[in-house]
Amino acid sequence: MPSISRRSSEMPLSPIRKLVPLADAAEERGVKIYHLNIGQPDIPTPQVAIDAIKNIDRKVLEYTNSAGTLEYRQKLVEYYNRFGINLNKEDILVTTGGSEAFNFAFLCCFSYGEEVIIPEPFYANYSSFANAVGIKIKPISSSFEDDFSLPSAKEFEKLITPNTKGIFICNPNNPTGYLYTEEELNDLKDLVKKHDLFLLSDEVYREFCYDDNKHFSALSLKGIEDNVVIIDSVSKRYSECGLRIGALISRNNQVINAAVKFAQARLSPPLIGQIAACASIDATPAYAESVYNEYIQRRNMLVEGLNKIPGVKSLLPKGAFYTMVKLPVKDAEDFCSWILSDFEYEGQTVMMAPGSGFYNSPNRGHDEVRIAYVLNIEDLKKALVVLEKALAIYPGRI
Known part of the structure; x- marks a missing residue:
């Protein structure tokens, strides 16, 4: 055998x-x-999403554009604009769940054997995605005793080698629930700019920030627009885990164009999922x-x-x-x-x-x-x- x-x-x-x-x-x-x-x-799940699925009036459930339907990508532009984040539809690639967005991000930003620094503890499947594409995770430790706050830029810099290609954070964090501040992200920005690294940010929990704490997106960092890659998903935001709709977002058109090639190989993200996700953006306040x-x-x-x-x-x-x-x-x-x-x-x-x-x-x-x-x-x-x-x-x- x-x-x-x-x-x-x-x-x-x-x-x-x-x-x-x-x-x-x-x-x-x-x-x-x-x-x-x-x-x-x-x-x-929002009723508007359920209704959108119930009211599908199509004779064919067809392939969509490999990058996602035009309607949904335009709707996502509107969604991010609510947070003061200005994007074009060309900055957005719709994926089959956030998991595929992670996979595409690793495939497009890292070559075999290169390294990414990730604060630990981190979402366990990051290890699986990294292993699948042959890149190495270099953990940087946060601790229970320090409320799992982000380590200093000086500590990050100690781990940077010629093989280091990026830093990956999750904000708000899974599994710790820590919310990285604007100040912490600006410290990372300076490091990313100095060493010309990618900054990947998993922001699927952005709506869930408590006690008057506000979410600050890596997309809002100035001066490293081409370095930032965001992973997003409707799974948690709208309680739609089964839709399998995520997104890879970057103003770096080389990243998005590279991801499109992988997206074309898998043909298209789920049509019905995109219909429901699109409707969900209109859920009431x-x-x-x-x-x-x-x-x-x-x-x-x-x-x-x-x-x-x-x-x-x-x-x-x-x-x-x-x-x-x-x-x-x-x-x-x-x-x-x-x-x-x-x-x-x-x-x-x-x-x-x-x-x-x-x-x-x-x-x-x-x-x-x-x-x-x-x-x-x-x-x-x-x-x-x-x-x-x-x-x-x-x-x-x-």
Whole structure:
């Protein structure tokens, strides 16, 4: 039998999804699982999107332009203009989810063997995208003790080598919930300009910035317009994970033109997804306000509840809908497995994402988990009870 490729052998398992077999087995036993491991909101999708799908009046569901429909790209220009970001439709490539935007960005900005610096902890699939295209991640550490703030430009510069081609941030951050400030991004801007690097920014959570904190986009940085590449998606903004509609955005026409060639190879992004995403931009301000207020309530209740559990520590996220949580355990991955396979409380258990999977450096995050507050408050309250009961009897507690 021929062997599979080395690339596929080296592809890491998703820490967010690797425990799915244990969850499936628990559900087969009749256990109810509170899924706090994945960013799948239970928030309703805007009705205008649902109606747009219901009212499709086409005899053929055809290919679209490889860069996305003209209507949707023009609508995205209007959307970004709301944030004071001026774009042309030619600056936007519609992708099959944010995942494809990450893949295209890495393919277009980096050659095989080149390096990208990413603050850790970071979204685990960045490692998968980098591995798939043969580039190397150089992690720069942020810490729980410093609220996961962005390391200084001086610390970034220590990691720059002749092979370094870019810096990649997520703002607001997944998994930490940290929101990078305008001052922090301007420090990065000077470094990017000095070394002529790409600055890639994952901004899919831009609407979710709390406590009067405002999102500052890398697209608003002056003087490095050709260096900035943005990844975006409707998955979280409109609770449309299943649409698989994202976007790659850059004023650097060489990047977009290169990405178009990859886009042509996959033909087109989903037509129906673009129809719904286009309609979603016209969702009422009341929709956005209600979603925002719901996440504020969930965040406040969850973080307060977590910090009341003996030995548990959670920071208050400034954005997104995740928090990294320190647990009083020797091995959080073992705990996450155990709570699914060997524990239940009143027929319930909790699924979380082990923190170590969000670090590139070895031996980090061993006592941390990422929790997504994507469930309604009543379910979050029940999940907290289950978590406290489990920690009280877990054999690996410290």
